[in-house]
Amino acid sequence: MRRSVFIKTFGCQMNAVDSARMLSLLSAAEYRSAASLEEADLVLLNTCSIREKADQKIFSELGTLRRWKQRRAGRLVGVGGCLAQQAGESLRKRAPYVDIVFGTHNIARLPELVRKAGELVPSVAVAMDGDTGHWEVPPYLPDGTYSAMVTIMQGCDNFCAYCIVPMVRGREVSRPAAGILAEIRALADRGVREVILLGQNVNSYGKKEGEIPFHELLRRISAVDGIARIRFVTSHPRDLDQRTIGLFSDIGALCPHVHLPLQSGSDRVLSAMGRGYTRAEYLSKTDALRRARPGICFSSDFIVGFPGETEDDFRATLDAMEAMRYVSSFSFRFSPRTGTRAAGMDGAVDPGVSGERLRRLQSLQDRHSQEQLAGMKGREVEVLVEGESARGDGRLCGRTPCHKTVNFVPAGGKGPLRNVLVTSAGVHSLVGEERG
Numbered sequence: 001m002r003r004s005v006f007i008k009t010f011g012c013q014m015n016a017v018d019s020a021r022m023l024s025l026l027s028a029a030e031y032r033s034a035a036s037l038e039e040a041d042l043v044l045l046n047t048c049s050i051r052e053k054a055d056q057k058i059f060s061e062l063g064t065l066r067r068w069k070q071r072r073a074g075r076l077v078g079v080g081g082c083l084a085q086q087a088g089e090s091l092r093k094r095a096p097y098v099d100i101v102f103g104t105h106n107i108a109r110l111p112e113l114v115r116k117a118g119e120l121v122p123s124v125a126v127a128m129d130g131d132t133g134h135w136e137v138p139p140y141l142p143d144g145t146y147s148a149m150v151t152i153m154q155g156c157d158n159f160c161a162y163c164i165v166p167m168v169r170g171r172e173v174s175r176p177a178a179g180i181l182a183e184i185r186a187l188a189d190r191g192v193r194e195v196i197l198l199g200q201n202v203n204s205y206g207k208k209e210g211e212i213p214f215h216e217l218l219r220r221i222s223a224v225d226g227i228a229r230i231r232f233v234t235s236h237p238r239d240l241d242q243r244t245i246g247l248f249s250d251i252g253a254l255c256p257h258v259h260l261p262l263q264s265g266s267d268r269v270l271s272a273m274g275r276g277y278t279r280a281e282y283l284s285k286t287d288a289l290r291r292a293r294p295g296i297c298f299s300s301d302f303i304v305g306f307p308g309e310t311e312d313d314f315r316a317t318l319d320a321m322e323a324m325r326y327v328s329s330f331s332f333r334f335s336p337r338t339g340t341r342a343a344g345m346d347g348a349v350d351p352g353v354s355g356e357r358l359r360r361l362q363s364l365q366d367r368h369s370q371e372q373l374a375g376m377k378g379r380e381v382e383v384l385v386e387g388e389s390a391r392g393d394g395r396l397c398g399r400t401p402c403h404k405t406v407n408f409v410p411a412g413g414k415g416p417l418r419n420v421l422v423t424s425a426g427v428h429s430l431v432g433e434e435r436g
């Protein structure tokens with residue numbers, strides 16, 4: 001009987017797409033996907049290390065896996081992703097029952113490492129030699145999926161003062177456009193209608209390598225038959241250029257939603273973070289985007305309690321949020337990461353104060369999100385179907401061009417794109433009926 005693998009993914013979309021690649025690689029090595037942890041012979045944790053809480057979650061997960069492994073002979077445990085990259089050998093010291101530790105640049109070696117582990121040879125493979133071979137491995141995609149993530153670059157050169165990503169993902173490298181376009185054409189042939197382009201800083205695509213620039217890549221992707229929607233994450237506000245902004249007027253397939261992390265509304269804090277833009281520059285770029293595509297919406301990431309953040313700095317963040325009216329945002333308390341500049345900075349903010357700031361920021365965001373959802377009532381929207389609604393009540397679930405989730409009653413329409421009348425708005429999603 002074929003052995004089976006269960007992959008548990010933490011962190012961002014980069015990890016999600018890497019997990020789908022691991023599954024492709026292991027399917028070719030005679031592994032099938034296990035429906036549950038209990039059924040599996042091999043477990044892979046694809047880990048994240050962005051904040052301390054993320055690390056803690058993974059160490060507690062590892063405790064569970066020690067017992068899981070003891071319950072049946074021959075079971076194997078592998079740990080990949082950003083925490084594995086950071087911890088390397090020390091992870092096996094802390095959790096000796098881990099058979100494989102593999103870093104973010106060693107994914108393509110997975111079949112070989114698993115085979116060795118089966119012969120009771122444990123491995124720690126965390127060399128950061130810039131191996132990018134894995135990105136030509138097509139991520140596993142279940143039949144009937146209409147939206148797919150496509151890696152366009154890896155790593156990051158920005159070294160924002162708080163961020164561990166450059167340490168765990170390595171230097172920025174752009175994937176050759178030819179491979180990206182070939183993958184997207186193959187996806188379109190399989191029925192995919194939406195692509196989400198992935199990179200830590202998509203706006204600097206191609207610069208180092210002398211590849212085509214990001215706006216040209218977008219233009220070429222928009223010419224691929226069958227691709228109706230294009231999204232990209234993450235944009236860096238400093239590198240978002242006029243050419244890319246202008247495309248929002250020209251290319252209908254570019255979705256009217258941009259995730260553009262502001263992090264803080266205070267210029268003093270932005271400078272300490274090393275973000276490379278001011279609040280005014282950020283607002284001027286988003287204004288230009290609003291002119292290029294009326295109705296465009298934005299989402300963001302925020303960090304509160306960065307070292308030295310005062311109440312006035314924090315108010316500037318609330319104020320920027322008020323001006324931007326994001327459709328959604330992720331906000332986090334600053335978490336010091338070993339090896340980053342901010343970890344050694346003075347001016348630590350009291351956890352009680354940062355906790356309270358986080359609540360204030362999130363409640364303002366909730367108000368804005370709800371106002372925008374309520375404003376959609378009575379409108380007809382195009383929805384890309386993602387599957388059945390989680391409640392299993394016969395409704396379908398999908399996304400609007402602005403990335404809002406809609407649960408709707410189908411009316412016999414065919415295909416992945418449906419016209420839906422929004423009948424009511426919930427806290428985080430919309431409810432509607434398909435127009436026949």
Ligand code: SAH
Pocket residue numbers: 050051162163164165199200201234235236261263301302303332333334335336337
């Ligand atoms: N490349 C993306 C973000 C990647 S990390 C960008 O440049 O925006 C995702 C988010 O995690 C960041 O936007 C930031 O808001 C948050 N984050 C990163 N490091 C953090 C830290 N040390 N403490 C708290 N939040 C952090």
Ligand code: SF4
Pocket residue numbers: 156157158159160163164165166200201236
């Ligand atoms: Fe981290 Fe900054 Fe790079 Fe984003 S741009 S991944 S926040 S270093």
Ligand code: F3S
Pocket residue numbers: 010011012013014015047048049050081082164165168169
């Ligand atoms: Fe986490 Fe690594 Fe992504 S640290 S947020 S999984 S790049």
